Amino acid sequence: MTRLAGILFSIISTSLMGIGIIIALVSGNDTLNPILIAAAIGFVVAIPVTWIVSKKIVDQL
Incomplete structure (x- = not known):
């Protein structure tokens, strides 16, 4: 689960950071x-x- 969480974190964190930056700019x-x-x-x-x-995700497997 740790490797899955690391991969997901790289995607989720950039998405949430981008959303926050867009909200700040708007x-x-x-x-x-x-x-x-x-x-x-x-x-x-x-x-x-x-x-x-x-x-x-892990619980579904």
């Missing part, structure tokens, strides 16, 4: 700090999301 925050904060939040949120998704 809301008018176009300086460095809000963009970095949005990316960091996406990175942190990706950890439990990856764990849940990988657990559900």
Whole structure:
């Protein structure tokens, strides 16, 4: 499960970080700090999301 979680994390984290950056830019925050904060939040949120998704995939097998 660890290898699966690592592969999924690379996909899920970049997706959530990108969503956060787009939200920051659309809301008018176009300086460095809000963009970095949005990316960091996406990175942190990706950890439990990856764990849940990988657990559900392994349980299905």
